[in-house]
Amino acid sequence: MGCAAEVIALDDIRASQQRQALRQQLHERFDRWLDEVEAQLPEPEPTLGQVSETILALRQQLTAGVAQTMVEHTHQEEWRRKCLRCATCERLLRARPAVPRTAQTLIGDIAMHRPYFYCRHCQLGRYPLDEVLGLHAGRIQLDVQQAAADLAIELPYDTASSLFGRLSGITVSSERLHTLTNQAAEGLTVLDVAPSRAEIDQRVAQVAAGRFRRPVLVLGIDGAYVPSRPESARGRRPGYARYRARRARWRHEWHEAKGFRFYLLDGDRIVHLLSWHQVQSEDELGKALKQVKDAGLLPEETVRLCVVGDGAEWIWKHVQALFPSACQVLDYYHCSEYLHKMAYAQYGHTLQALEWVESTLTRLYMGKVGAVLGGLRRMQPTSEEAAKAIDNCWMHLHEHRFRTHYSTLRRGGYPLGSGGIESSNKFICHVRLKRSGAWWYEESSNRMLALRCAKYNGTFDQVFTRYQHQKAEV
Ligand SMILES: [Zn+2]
Numbered sequence: 001m002g003c004a005a006e007v008i009a010l011d012d013i014r015a016s017q018q019r020q021a022l023r024q025q026l027h028e029r030f031d032r033w034l035d036e037v038e039a040q041l042p043e044p045e046p047t048l049g050q051v052s053e054t055i056l057a058l059r060q061q062l063t064a065g066v067a068q069t070m071v072e073h074t075h076q077e078e079w080r081r082k083c084l085r086c087a088t089c090e091r092l093l094r095a096r097p098a099v100p101r102t103a104q105t106l107i108g109d110i111a112m113h114r115p116y117f118y119c120r121h122c123q124l125g126r127y128p129l130d131e132v133l134g135l136h137a138g139r140i141q142l143d144v145q146q147a148a149a150d151l152a153i154e155l156p157y158d159t160a161s162s163l164f165g166r167l168s169g170i171t172v173s174s175e176r177l178h179t180l181t182n183q184a185a186e187g188l189t190v191l192d193v194a195p196s197r198a199e200i201d202q203r204v205a206q207v208a209a210g211r212f213r214r215p216v217l218v219l220g221i222d223g224a225y226v227p228s229r230p231e232s233a234r235g236r237r238p239g240y241a242r243y244r245a246r247r248a249r250w251r252h253e254w255h256e257a258k259g260f261r262f263y264l265l266d267g268d269r270i271v272h273l274l275s276w277h278q279v280q281s282e283d284e285l286g287k288a289l290k291q292v293k294d295a296g297l298l299p300e301e302t303v304r305l306c307v308v309g310d311g312a313e314w315i316w317k318h319v320q321a322l323f324p325s326a327c328q329v330l331d332y333y334h335c336s337e338y339l340h341k342m343a344y345a346q347y348g349h350t351l352q353a354l355e356w357v358e359s360t361l362t363r364l365y366m367g368k369v370g371a372v373l374g375g376l377r378r379m380q381p382t383s384e385e386a387a388k389a390i391d392n393c394w395m396h397l398h399e400h401r402f403r404t405h406y407s408t409l410r411r412g413g414y415p416l417g418s419g420g421i422e423s424s425n426k427f428i429c430h431v432r433l434k435r436s437g438a439w440w441y442e443e444s445s446n447r448m449l450a451l452r453c454a455k456y457n458g459t460f461d462q463v464f465t466r467y468q469h470q471k472a473e474v
Contacts, residue, residue: 022073029069033062060169064108071110071133078129079115086119087126093117099127103135106143106168137471140172140180146464148172149181153451156435184467185447190276190288192466193454197297200273204299207266216265216413217273217303219326220421221258221315224429226279228255229439252439257449258285261424262298265415274457275424277449279442282314286321293322308418310334311396330403331418336361338396345389346382367405373398428452 040054072079084093098113114129136142147168152160157174165171172180207215233250259277263270274297276288292298298305305326309315311334319328339357347353363372376394381387397404406416432452433445440448454463 025069026066029065060108064110067107068110075129075132078132081115081128084117084128086122088122088124089119091119091121093119102139103141104139104144105141106147142468144170145180145184148177149184152177152181153432153448153455182444182447184464185451188450190291191295192463193450193457193459194274194292194297195457195459200297201299203264203271203273204302207264207271214302214304217305218263218265218415218420219260219307220418221260221309222418222421222425223256223258224425225254226257226429226433226445227439228253229441255279257429258282259424260289261421263420270420275428275453277428277453278446286318289318289322306414308415310418311400327414328403329409329414329416330400332406332416335404338393342389342393346386364404365406367407369397369401369404428456
């Protein structure tokens with residue numbers, strides 16, 4: 001009796017002694033750091049700016065020092081480990097001389113001497129301390145990589161690199177930044193960057209609150225041209241070293257980044273759910289859409305699904321196959337553009353042309369697409385070119401006739417235009433990829449696009465958690 005209680009009391013005392021020892025060491029570190037700060041202050045009576053500048057320059061010595069002291073106090077058994085069983089052959093291995101390593105984190109460089117074990121039979125080496133500390137392979141730790149990538153997906157690599165250095169005190173070259181960003185985005189699919197069904201449900205519920213009708217969930221599909229560099233340009237670096245003045249031997253190209261965006265309409269506001277843009281074929285886009293559907297991410301029973309697109313055939317093919325019961329809308333502005341083209345061919349750039357467009361749009365708006373089609377049939381072409389334009393216009397409207405009932409759509413609370421996907425084209429593709437002098441290999445542009453989608457879908461952290469697990473499995 002009393003024995004267990006005494007053991008607990010002894011453990012308590014030991015823990016409290018260890019805590020005090022750690023505190024003591026931390027205070028000593030802080031004192032040494034203060035000495036350094038005092039020595040570096042330019043004047044005995046410094047300005048606020050001078051104090052700030054001095055502390056900023058020395059901050060990582062303090063934060064890294066504190067972290068290092070704390071780390072040294074955890075996992076005591078691993079720091080002092082003398083032997084380890086080989087995970088493969090179960091032989092007992094003796095500790096070899098400790099091996100130094102530096103881990104670069106957002107709070108500074110943490111130096112460690114870790115026990116090393118090597119099995120000669122299996123030719124396998126292990127650092128058990130690295131495993132319990134969850135160290136990332138390589139010097140740069142995941143927190144630095146994520147912060148750096150976060151910046152690099154907004155700014156050109158050169159700018160991101162210098163800004164990152166200035167703000168964090170950590171130097172990462174632009175080439176390294178490029179590699180780190182690309183590594184994290186390797187193999188990302190639409191499902192990796194998509195928010196969970198629970199998150200989507202939550203956003204739907206917020207928009208639905210206090211409303212009689214189910215919210216409109218819009219799917220916009222569109223393509224955006226992005227500056228691309230052919231694979232044949234690999235290995236050649238125009239502007240490099242002494243060839244700086246030489247022009248690129250490869251010709252740049254513009255490739256279409258095909259994308260889709262799901263968003264909710266909340267009055268005049270758009271509530272973003274999911275964007276996915278890639279330089280890809282229409283088949284790949286169709287597959288990605290199907291993945292989203294098959295993963296059960298769309299709450300089809302609590303929303304009214306609506307698809308907006310321009311006249312491109314590939315768009316409607318996938319919509320018809322995947323969402324046959326969705327309300328379909330031909331983008332009003334695209335339609336208006338089409339009518340203008342025809343009117344100019346028929347009437348020239350005249351007032352008559354504009355009047356015809358206006359009355360035709362009004363009729364479409366009223367749902368009288370049949371009357372418009374009949375009118376086109378009766379129209380007397382003024383030239384061969386006009387005849388062709390009238391025919392094209394008739395075919396176009398005939399094909400999309402049930403997607404043009406704009407007045408009914410508006411009453412139902414559906415969108416008339418594809419502004420939602422066009423703005424996604426801009427804030428995901430254009431703002432980062434269209435930079436002066438930047439031409440992207442397809443793979444690099446797709447990785448950049450995937451990370452930017454993750455950022456705007458609110459899944460950037462999720463992408464890095466996935467990456468961390470992937471690295472841990474290797
Ligand atoms: Zn072994």
